[in-house]
Amino acid sequence: MSDKLLSPRELRVWHAFKLMGEDVLTRVGRDISDATGLSGSEFGVLSRLAAIGKGEMRQQVLANMMGWDKSRLSHQLTRMKARKLIERRSTGNNTVLVVLTRLGQQKLDDARPIHAESVRRNLLSRLTSEQIDAIVRVSNILGEDEDE
């Protein structure tokens, strides 16, 4: 069990694990994109913004919710601003508020039912509730920091 290399069985687990996420993510992303023109990332950002009531949020907070670093978020917001999906509002001190635009809100409303249907079709409806529970537990374990 602890050779220097992975056994064929371990390798199969690894490949299964990799494919599992990529596959489903790709499908859901394409469903959203085909129907609304939003990318999966854009949908994610818009969703989080809208989730907190006023549709505005500091970048730092948003980055944490997405699990992204500040650079990645900054680049993404630059692109989304160019597409008029969000605005950046400076607060005088050195923080920036990200604000949902009218267009962003509307695209989000369009995309939500598509997203819900796609997630159900590509993920939830294909698994038993035991399997779904297992995923959530595994995800919690793997999301923990290594050294604790």
Add this chain to the structure above:
Amino acid sequence: MSDKLLSPRELRVWHAFKLMGEDVLTRVGRDISDATGLSGSEFGVLSRLAAIGKGEMRQQVLANMMGWDKSRLSHQLTRMKARKLIERRSTGNNTVLVVLTRLGQQKLDDARPIHAESVRRNLLSRLTSEQIDAIVRVSNILGEDEDE
């Protein structure tokens, strides 16, 4: 259960599912890259090439093993050729053989133990064998084509 939108519980499952893959993939990729300079994709390509004995393979076959389309593979191979990890050998007809170079083989040998250790540390050792079995089963289900 079948509203137009996802319930908070469904949403949590979705977020858990997304994070699970990204997280672990990123960690393993970084371990390999830090230790050897190979990216995760490069490691994947080299592994597959080496797995089939002679270390050479038609692009088509390789693309299928990776689950990539031909364009993606072609771009990747172009970059890897520039880094002297592989060569392309034309076969006279219109197919191309991808061949592992000496450097590619050596980098692969360096990376393998790192990869094995990282996959165990970040994935295998953190889960029970029941959870591992569940992952493989779920992956098989989700990898099936939608319409069957």
Add this chain to the structure above:
DNA sequence: GTAATTTGGTTGACATGACAACCTTGGCGG
């Protein structure tokens, strides 16, 4: 106070991915 650090964010360069248009070779129908 003021230097050193931390916090919040931007930017440039480069690697990676998706998609569509395009080239070439090989078969095939007639």
Add this chain to the structure above:
DNA sequence: CCGCCAAGGTTGTCATGTCAACCAAATTAC
């Protein structure tokens, strides 16, 4: 033969990610 079309790859373009360097405001350390 000739016209077509499929198979195998390449290429350009654009979106996305990562990394490191950078800048300014806010804290913290002396």
